[in-house]
Amino acid sequence: MQLRNAFRTRVEEGVLRPGTRLPSSRQLAADLGVSRSVVVEAYEQLCAEGYFVSQHGSGTSVAAAARDEIGSALTPGDRTPTAALRDLRTGGLHASTFPGQDWIRAVSAVVTSAGLRELGYAxxxxxxxxxxxxxxxxxxxxxxxxxxxxxMITSGFAQGLALLCRELRDRGHDTVGVEDPGHPGEWEFIADAGLRPVGLPVDTDGIRVDALAVSGVRAVLVTPASQFPTGATLSAQRREQLVAWAEAVDGYIVEDDFDAAFVAPAQRMPALQSLAPDRVIYAGSASKVLAPALRLGWLATPPTLTTPIERLRAGWDLGCSSLEQLAFARLIDTGAFDRHLRRLTADIQKRRQVVHQFVARELPGATLRNGHGGLQAYLELPARCAEEALVQAARRRSVLVRGGRFYALRADDRPPALVVGYAGLRGTELGRGLAGIAGAYRETMGRTGSRTPRVTPTAEPSGTGVRGGR
Ligand SMILES: Cc1ncc(COP(=O)(O)O)c(C=O)c1O
Known part of the structure; x- marks a missing residue:
């Protein structure tokens, strides 16, 4: 009974997960110093109660059914069949875009040739x-x-930003300028470092440098390639103004270049850092071009910041996985990364077109802002369209999407907006998600009709296939 109760509690608490294989009755009996029949009897009882399953030849394991019961018991409010939800929030990246075979080949080559140096501390x-x-x-x-x-190789842009903010604070900064709208997660990192994010407006040319100049901040975080989430490319004139501002206030610009690869070729400009390497801290990430799971990012620092940031980093962790760094470098050196990016960007361009056509056809009155970059479409809605009601109406159609308010630092009188992330879904799923938004839009605008939305699902990218062998 002791044995049975102990197992039952552990299964109910989720300590023993469904599918977990249990030791053989012989082994467990030896470990516990009891006779084997005691264990056999406990196992049989737990099988009869549905906690365990026993299969001839593969021993005893925790039953899969136990998971569902326990799962719903632990999370009573969340019984939504998540598989049916279509996630059009920003941040997702469809798993099929990861170049799995290329990565496996790179890791395999790295591991095969790894010596003491590669396997030790870097x-x-x-x-x-x-x-x-x-x-x-x-x-x-x-x-x-x-x-x-x-x-510096960092654990994603997130770590780079956290390090930079701490260095800025040590240098006497107490505020950092941020684009508004922007990324709320970044504002949290800034606040966690003891700095206050100061929201600065953006327009179709990117951040408004005139507003920055009167804000009093001496450091600013920007996304010049493609402003997140509006997609605006920072114009050439604004770039010059921004650099001149940094010189004038003896300040720094943090360039978050995480999604530059997806800017349409005609809009693409070199990194802002190339104009002023002494004023701009350049930051990149593998999260959108490979996978967030890698936690790989990089910082190019002005010489004055390199040593202080290295010192901070040394007290933070002992670096990123050497094997993954080497695999990433190998992807670049062999040309596999360039090939992957060509496929990936073509795939994203196709999805972007589908979204743009959808907006023109199915969301009368909505205006697409910019639209040449990013992995999301920023849609300004007519003033009478209640943003939150639209988000909720989409939710009722199993579509997850966010309103512009989510990305706004200050509550102001900007028009209602919807931000549609299109990197996480592809093919018919993307089509269905957009159809859900169309229905929600009609409902919210008070024009719910019986017309079936004419959303053409994207063709699965063919030929060049971003699946990279998956
Ligand atoms: C605005 C922005 N910057 C940078 C990143 C990359 O962050 P990380 O490298 O920490 O995954 C993201 C990821 O979604 C992002 O939205």
């Missing part, structure tokens, strides 16, 4: 050989002017 800033490859790549693709010893 400098916290990253392996020199990887920084060398990355410096070359960023120069070639983004015009970034840096050297390997001013590059």
């Amino acid at each position: 400098p916290p800033s990253g392996l020199p050989v990887v920084r060398h490859t990355l410096a070359g790549y960023l120069g070639r693709v983004r015009g970034v002017r840096t050297r390997p010893d001013h590059l």
Whole structure:
């Protein structure tokens, strides 16, 4: 009975997960110093009660049914069949875009040749050989002017930002300018570092430098390639103004270049950092071009910041996984990364077109802002369209999407908006998600009709296939 009760409690608490294999009765009996029949009897009882399943040849394991009961018991409010939800929130990236075979080949090559150095501790800033490859790549693709010893490999942009904010605070900053609308997660990182994010307006040319100039801040975080979430590219004139501002206030610009790869070729500009490597801290990430799961990012720092940031990092962790750094560098060196990006960006362009056509056809009165970059469409809605009601109406149609308010730092009188992330869904699922938004829009605008939305599902990208062998 003791044994049975102990197992039952652990299954109910979720400590023993469904599918977990249990030790054989012989082994457990030996471990516990009891006779085997005691264990056999407890196992049989638990099988009869549905906690365990026993299969000939594969032993005893925790039953799958136990998971559902326990799952719903632990999370009573969340019984939504999540598989049916279509997620059009920003941040998602469809798993099929990950170049699985390329990655496996790169990791395999790295592991096969790894010696003591590769398997040991690396400098916290990253392996020199990887920084060398990355410096070359960023120069070639983004015009970034840096050297390997001013590059740091970080655990995503998130860690880079957290480190930078701490350094800024140590230098006497108590505020950081941020784009508004922008990314609420970043504002939290800034606040966690003891700094106050100050919202600055953006228009179709990107951040408004005139507002920045009177804000009193001396550091600003921007997304010049494609303003998140409006998609505006920072114009050439604004770039010059921004750099002049940083010189004038003896300040810093943090350039978040995480989704530059997805800017339409005609709109693409070199990194802002190339204009002023002493004033701009350049930050990139593998999250949108490979997968967030890798937690790989990089910072190119002005020489004055390199050593202080390295010192901060050394007290933070002991660097990122060397094997993953090496695999990433190998992808770049072999050309596999370039090939992957060509497929991925073509795929994203196609999805973007589908969304744009959908907006023109199915959302009368909605205006697409910018639309040449990013992995999301920022839609301004007619003033009479209640943003939150629209989000809720979409939710009732099993579509998750966010309103513009979610991305706004200050509550002001900006028009209602919807931000549709299109990187997480593809093919018919994207089509169905958009159809749900169309229905929600008609309902919210008070024009619910019986017309079936004519949303053409995207064709699964063919031929070049971003699946990369998955
Ligand atoms: C605005 C913005 N910057 C940067 C990133 C990348 O962050 P990380 O590298 O920490 O995943 C994201 C990820 O979605 C983002 O939305």
